[in-house]
Amino acid sequence: MEKLPSTSTILRVSNFTQVGPADLAMCWTHESPEESLAKELSHAALHNFPLVNVKINGVLLTHEFLLRALLNFSVLMVIQVIWPVASWAIEQTMKLFTPEVSVVLTMCYS
Template sequence: MARVDRQLFWPTLVPPTPEQVAANDQMSAGWKASVNDGNWDLQSEIALEEVRRMYDAEQERRKGADTKAGVYLAAVTALIPVLVSLLPTLWSDKTNKALGALSLAVFALAVAYVLRAGYSAFCVLRVSNAHMVGADDISRCWSTQQPAASLAKSIAIKVIENYPGNNAKVSYIKLAHDYLLRAFFVFTVLLAVQALWPCAAWVVGEISKLRAAEVRQPLMMCFS
């Protein structure tokens, strides 16, 4: 029997192993060393323009994740009262017990997905480090013989330092998106169950009546 993929049912972010953390740190250190040791004096203006473009792209990536997280968190907050109002319609004295139990189970799974999406969006908006070029960096760059090249290197270092935080934000916003998609699918299943249950119950009832009629059919005895 095939094993059910847990990530398909309940996706999570797998934390990196110590070996992966060490490898990432070593890679970042290598990038920084390459930037610091490189000779950017030739055509430094072009280098400065390129690193500015890279820096702006990272800032847009960070801002985009924060914006989506705010939208997702607002949507989850607005959904909670709506979900609470649905509870009385799922279980009552007049509701079929099997239908009520199934509806509550599906509803609980959908709510769990919505809440997990909200938590993932909240993780995106948590306070995190953001490395920026400040006045001290600019002053230090302009004290060198090649200020444009030094500034380009300083911005490139900040871009490298911002990669881990921005990658984490993007990972969490993708996780929130996955949970919202699953919540939408489960709510669709809930609506389908609510709509199709009466028809299915009627069909089962009719089949049961036909079988009962066949069983109760009297036998004809013949006398010679």
């Protein structure tokens, strides 16, 4: 089996074990080629499981991060829209509950 060169990018197809033409030719030289081929394919699949799990975990974490970022952005946009309305409503409510300052009338006798 040949091993492909590795890279640090998670989503790039790399670090996978595959059965190549040389492996297929070697399988047909055994006395039971079907069994040998099945062993080679099974070995390649078992070797690739952890690598696929790492890639899937990376994709899932990226998806979760993007959903969280979208939710935070949406909440901040809603707050930005609601803030002036809430400020105006609080100001109007405060005007209702503050007592009016009455002016004392003084009479002037002339």
